[in-house]
Amino acid sequence: MSILVTGGAGYIGSHTVQALLDGGYNVVVVDNLTTGHIESINQAQVKFYSCDIRDKEMLSRIMREHSVESVIHFAASSLVGESMKDPAKYYDNNVYGTQCLLEAMSSQNVKHIVFSSTAATYGNPKQLPILETEPTMPTNTYGETKLTMERMMRWFEQAYGMTYVALRYFNAAGASENGAIGEDHTPETHLIPLVLQVALNQREHISVFGDDYDTSDGTCIRDYIHVSDLADAHVKALQHLQDGGTSDVFNLGNGNGYSVLEIIEAARVVTGHSIPARMEARREGDPAILIADASKAREQLKWVPQWTDIQQIISSAWKWHQANPKGYANE
Ligand code: UFG
Numbered sequence: 001m002s003i004l005v006t007g008g009a010g011y012i013g014s015h016t017v018q019a020l021l022d023g024g025y026n027v028v029v030v031d032n033l034t035t036g037h038i039e040s041i042n043q044a045q046v047k048f049y050s051c052d053i054r055d056k057e058m059l060s061r062i063m064r065e066h067s068v069e070s071v072i073h074f075a076a077s078s079l080v081g082e083s084m085k086d087p088a089k090y091y092d093n094n095v096y097g098t099q100c101l102l103e104a105m106s107s108q109n110v111k112h113i114v115f116s117s118t119a120a121t122y123g124n125p126k127q128l129p130i131l132e133t134e135p136t137m138p139t140n141t142y143g144e145t146k147l148t149m150e151r152m153m154r155w156f157e158q159a160y161g162m163t164y165v166a167l168r169y170f171n172a173a174g175a176s177e178n179g180a181i182g183e184d185h186t187p188e189t190h191l192i193p194l195v196l197q198v199a200l201n202q203r204e205h206i207s208v209f210g211d212d213y214d215t216s217d218g219t220c221i222r223d224y225i226h227v228s229d230l231a232d233a234h235v236k237a238l239q240h241l242q243d244g245g246t247s248d249v250f251n252l253g254n255g256n257g258y259s260v261l262e263i264i265e266a267a268r269v270v271t272g273h274s275i276p277a278r279m280e281a282r283r284e285g286d287p288a289i290l291i292a293d294a295s296k297a298r299e300q301l302k303w304v305p306q307w308t309d310i311q312q313i314i315s316s317a318w319k320w321h322q323a324n325p326k327g328y329a330n331e
Pocket of ligand 1: 078079080118119120169170171172189190191192194206207208209210220221222260283286290
């Protein structure tokens with residue numbers, strides 16, 4: 001019996017693959033490698049297929065050949081800014097891709113799916129910190145497609161009995177403690193890796209997208225959660241479903257909000273670099289504040305984040321970026 005990980009060569013996917021291997025699971029990865037990195041996969045331990053999730057036939061064959069019993073689904077386009085400019089790409093890759101995956105699962109009688117969802121499903125929340133019961137009103141196409149994917153799973157459960165856990169994560173950050181894998185996007189759009197590129201003298205400054213939000217210093221506030229803590233939550237969610245647990249939705253975050261300026265300041269302390277910042281216009285689709293109430297995951301999945309200090313989280317990313325200044329292209 002195996003666990004199929006879609007998008008397992010991506011940032012959060014590769015850390016989850018490592019956590020599954022550490023937990024003794026047989027792992028099969030499919031990834032079309034448009035944003036994932038083959039170097040992040042240990043092919044001695046993992047069966048890897050270069051496959052797009054919209055290829056239903058190939059997915060079905062892989063599930064059959066490896067006796068896949070559960071899926072962890074990461075494969076998706078995931079950039080807020082891009083999703084506002086190219087919504088069709090997000091509906092095709094995310095929504096239609098998930099439809100193909102669920103169809104392949106139902107054809108092969110695969111019963112469980114853990115799904116990589118997002119805080120972007122909430123939009124601008126009315127209450128902070130955000131509970132799973134908060135209304136979902138996405139402010140961007142990315143969040144809208146992830147919400148649609150969650151809902152699709154609910155209807156597939158009714159029709160075919162497959163159970164799901166949707167994990168709505170806040171802002172993933174950091175790198176594996178052993179330094180083997182980390183964050184490498186091209187182009188990079190995420191705050192922490194961009195700030196660290198400035199510290200590596202690869203960029204002259206960090207742009208701050210808006211300082212006129214209704215927050216303490218005017219910049220957006222986010223809840224940063226270490227990628228290894230996210231990986232651990234996926235394994236716990238899988239166990240929950242395999243033990244007969246019911247379908248559910250869980251927030252994953254630390255419950256602490258940091259503004260863009262606070263992240264830059266923390267990175268200055270970690271790196272010893274002055275990291276010049278320049279104020280710029282708001283980025284379309286950005287909610288002002290996203291902070292998680294993740295007590296449901298703590299109580300029901302027994303998930304306890306190990307990385308709660310923002311400087312430690314940034315330090316783990318900094319270690320990886322220093323060792324891999326060109327990302328996986330170094331290898
Ligand atoms: N930001 C800047 N300058 C930059 C890059 C980002 O000011 O050069 C700001 C953004 O405007 C935002 C904050 O830093 O306010 C964080 O931005 P990121 O791009 O790092 O992350 P997002 O919050 O936009 O999105 C991330 C993931 C999404 C996920 C979301 C949930 O990319 O997949 O977290 O909170 F949905």
